[in-house]
Amino acid sequence: MRQFDVIVWNFPQDDAEKFEPPFTDRDLGWFFDKDLNKCIDESDAEWLVFAHQSVNIDRNFLNDLAQSISGFPMVDAFAPKVNLGNGRFASGYIFHKWNGLEEIPQDAPLRFVAAPTPYVAAFSRRIVQRTGHLDMDRTPLFAIMDIAFRMLHAGGKMFSIPYLVASLKTKPDMDNTPKTTTELDPLRKDCAKELGVTLFKTFGFFGSFGYLMTHLGALHELYRDRKALNQKRESAILLSKFKPGYRKQITA
Numbered sequence: 001m002r003q004f005d006v007i008v009w010n011f012p013q014d015d016a017e018k019f020e021p022p023f024t025d026r027d028l029g030w031f032f033d034k035d036l037n038k039c040i041d042e043s044d045a046e047w048l049v050f051a052h053q054s055v056n057i058d059r060n061f062l063n064d065l066a067q068s069i070s071g072f073p074m075v076d077a078f079a080p081k082v083n084l085g086n087g088r089f090a091s092g093y094i095f096h097k098w099n100g101l102e103e104i105p106q107d108a109p110l111r112f113v114a115a116p117t118p119y120v121a122a123f124s125r126r127i128v129q130r131t132g133h134l135d136m137d138r139t140p141l142f143a144i145m146d147i148a149f150r151m152l153h154a155g156g157k158m159f160s161i162p163y164l165v166a167s168l169k170t171k172p173d174m175d176n177t178p179k180t181t182t183e184l185d186p187l188r189k190d191c192a193k194e195l196g197v198t199l200f201k202t203f204g205f206f207g208s209f210g211y212l213m214t215h216l217g218a219l220h221e222l223y224r225d226r227k228a229l230n231q232k233r234e235s236a237i238l239l240s241k242f243k244p245g246y247r248k249q250i251t252a
Helices: 036-042 059-071 125-131 140-150 189-207 209-214 216-224 226-237 244-249
Strands: 002-009 028-032 045-052 081-085 088-090 093-096 100-103 111-113 120-124 158-160 165-168
Touching: 002 036, 002 059, 045 059, 045 125, 059 165, 100 189, 120 125, 120 140, 125 140, 140 189, 189 209, 189 216, 189 226, 209 216, 216 226
Parallel strands: 002 028, 002 045, 081 165
Antiparallel strands: 045 120, 081 088, 093 100, 111 158
């Protein structure tokens, strides 16, 4: 079994065979496919790394990730920071009553978080198997956020480590690198419906009440698809191991 499989998403071409991995290693697999669940099914690694195509996944990052896994064996997932340049970093998120999510400070210490920045996230195979496939009715950005939320009910915890940092490619070899750093920000206004649905699936109506009341477009989306979303929520919370005490640790 390999240590890591890297699943790269948001590449522009339809033909994944045109992409060459930046480097190869016997303990590392690369997947380029728009069907992320197909990648999960074909993976045979202890850890899955989901990375936006603009992120530079190199040996240094994977070595740091391996050290983090070894140092924190009780952790099921990691939310690396991403160096955006000019002294800016994308970090993981904690819950916020009214905003849904709140990015942790760039200088935050070691801590558990609710979700990763969508640029890059690492999940253990065991927690993915317990949680289930990505919900591809959502965009890839929110499918990754969604599995981070749902794994809470499977007993999973996500950790943020200050020194676990990835970077953006300095010379992107793909056409659709984010033009701005807000492109992968789940808190931008046009993401309100997606975020509302994602929060509801894990926390229900009353658990997401503050966000839904301040983002009525998300509430309308829930009502429109209420039957299907209720079924997905019931599946997500079946035999839940998510404790209120832990939610307080990952809430602003």
